[in-house]
Amino acid sequence: AHLERIAAVDGEIHAFLHVDDETVLAQARAVDERRAAGEELGPLAGVPIAHKDVFTTADMPTTAGSRILEGWRPPYDATVTARLRRAGLVILGKTNMDEFAMGSSTENSAYGPTRNPWDRTRIPGGSSGGSSAAVAAYQAPLSTGTDTGGSIRQPAAVTGIVGMKPTYGGASRYGMIAFASSLDTPGPFARNVLDAALLQEAFSGYDPMDSTSIDKPVPPVVEAARRADVAGMTVGVVKEFGGEGYQPGVLARFNEAVELLESLGAKVVEVSCPNFSYALPAYYLIAPSECSSNLARFDAMRYGLRVGDDGTRSAEEVMALTRAEGFGDEVKRRIMLGTYALSSGYYDAYYGKAQQVRTLIARDFEAAFERVDVLVSPTTPTTAFPIGERADDPMAMYLADLCTIPSNLTGNAAISVPCGLAEAGSGGGDGTTGLPVGLQIMTPVLGDDRAYRVGAAVEK
Numbered sequence: 001a002h003l004e005r006i007a008a009v010d011g012e013i014h015a016f017l018h019v020d021d022e023t024v025l026a027q028a029r030a031v032d033e034r035r036a037a038g039e040e041l042g043p044l045a046g047v048p049i050a051h052k053d054v055f056t057t058a059d060m061p062t063t064a065g066s067r068i069l070e071g072w073r074p075p076y077d078a079t080v081t082a083r084l085r086r087a088g089l090v091i092l093g094k095t096n097m098d099e100f101a102m103g104s105s106t107e108n109s110a111y112g113p114t115r116n117p118w119d120r121t122r123i124p125g126g127s128s129g130g131s132s133a134a135v136a137a138y139q140a141p142l143s144t145g146t147d148t149g150g151s152i153r154q155p156a157a158v159t160g161i162v163g164m165k166p167t168y169g170g171a172s173r174y175g176m177i178a179f180a181s182s183l184d185t186p187g188p189f190a191r192n193v194l195d196a197a198l199l200q201e202a203f204s205g206y207d208p209m210d211s212t213s214i215d216k217p218v219p220p221v222v223e224a225a226r227r228a229d230v231a232g233m234t235v236g237v238v239k240e241f242g243g244e245g246y247q248p249g250v251l252a253r254f255n256e257a258v259e260l261l262e263s264l265g266a267k268v269v270e271v272s273c274p275n276f277s278y279a280l281p282a283y284y285l286i287a288p289s290e291c292s293s294n295l296a297r298f299d300a301m302r303y304g305l306r307v308g309d310d311g312t313r314s315a316e317e318v319m320a321l322t323r324a325e326g327f328g329d330e331v332k333r334r335i336m337l338g339t340y341a342l343s344s345g346y347y348d349a350y351y352g353k354a355q356q357v358r359t360l361i362a363r364d365f366e367a368a369f370e371r372v373d374v375l376v377s378p379t380t381p382t383t384a385f386p387i388g389e390r391a392d393d394p395m396a397m398y399l400a401d402l403c404t405i406p407s408n409l410t411g412n413a414a415i416s417v418p419c420g421l422a423e424a425g426s427g428g429g430d431g432t433t434g435l436p437v438g439l440q441i442m443t444p445v446l447g448d449d450r451a452y453r454v455g456a457a458v459e460k
């Protein structure tokens with residue numbers, strides 16, 4: 001049924017980069033056989049899932065949305081991929097994304113944009129926009145994403161679904177093509193909070209193949225999603241997130257969600273996190289710095305594209321030609337920024353300073369969590385914007401992640417859950433109406449269960 005749905009609507013949505021019906025049906029038959037052989041399979045066995053094209057898959061191509069990896073077939077499965085298979089999930093295909101996960105709209109994909117199912121002239125968020133659109137358009141009940149600065153929560157918010165960034169290190173990065181290694185976090189998308197918890201549980205947990213993987217039990221996320229109450233909890237509203245730059249339609253839904261939490265028995269207090277204002281600039285030094293180092297491996301020798309290798313050119317010339325043609329503008333912009341920030345003599349001024357800001361943000365979180373159980377904010381300042389609107393304005397694009405980035409810099413968990421639709425005329429001057437708004441719930445490190453508990457209460 002999901003393959004039929006994909007065939008019917010993906011021409012319009014373009015959520016998928018790769019779907020192969022035969023591979024899908026073979027996986028489904030294999031799950032049936034395992035079940036028939038008496039294997040104990042988990043609650044998601046047989047459930048189809050759309051998989052972000054940043055995770056390696058041994059039976060499907062993996063491009064990370066880049067021309068430089070066109071046609072590459074990885075020799076191995078990412079840990080997340082392997083665990084989906086172990087749990088009996090059936091991988092429908094690979095989803096579209098901003099190139100190497102750099103972006104907030106999926107317009108930076110080398111393979112063309114994905115469209116928001118709510119309004120096909122608008123973006124589905126990014127970088128995991130193929131994954132959010134696939135779930136919102138009922139092409140898949142579940143999908144995977146990665147969140148380095150907001151790439152799960154922001155697309156979830158603007159497509160009206162649930163998206164969770166787990167605690168950094170809670171799920172393995174092995175086989176997940178690296179963007180900024182100290183921030184990259186795999187996580188789930190679903191249409192409800194419990195489904196997201198079941199998926200997170202299926203692929204999380206310690207992996208010796210990832211040196212930053214946490215060797216502790218996975219927080220009780222499924223139990224928390226089932227519990228779905230906020231009685232006795234204290235909820236902190238982050239003072240710095242709101243006001244100027246936020247659409248009134250977003251703030252109206254956010255304020256209602258806060259009132260709802262109060263009516264359900266939570267104590268609501270205002271909390272100031274003064275250093276959160278520096279999260280965006282710090283991120284745009286750290287993420288490009290790490291990306292400039294990680295993307296050095298795309299050297300035309302090891303994977304995918306190779307340009308100009310006609311026997312007359314040096315290896316260096318072939319590398320330069322391949323990288324010039326294989327990388328898109330945003331990726332090049334970040335490599336240049338990052339290389340500059342890491343240059344000898346500039347460390348103290350840029351990268352070192354950004355790392356200090358990171359510590360200050362962690363202290364803001366620590367101080368806040370002495371008083372409250374969770375922090376809340378709108379997930380995004382605006383609803384889904386029109387395709388093309390911010391394509392030539394990187395600064396405007398970067399603002400989409402204003403509220404999500406602090407949790408990446410510190411490794412904290414955070415979820416986005418739908419909290420209604422912006423009303424007609426309230427979405428910011430362009431007639432935006434009826435578009436989804438997301439509520440972000442932030443927790444301490446390894447407090448993932450709290451996000452699910454509060455998120456499920458709001459959903460109910």
Ligand code: GLN
Nearest residue numbers: 101102103148149150151
């Ligand atoms: N939009 C942010 C960026 O472009 C975050 C992307 C992400 O989380 N992968 O870097």
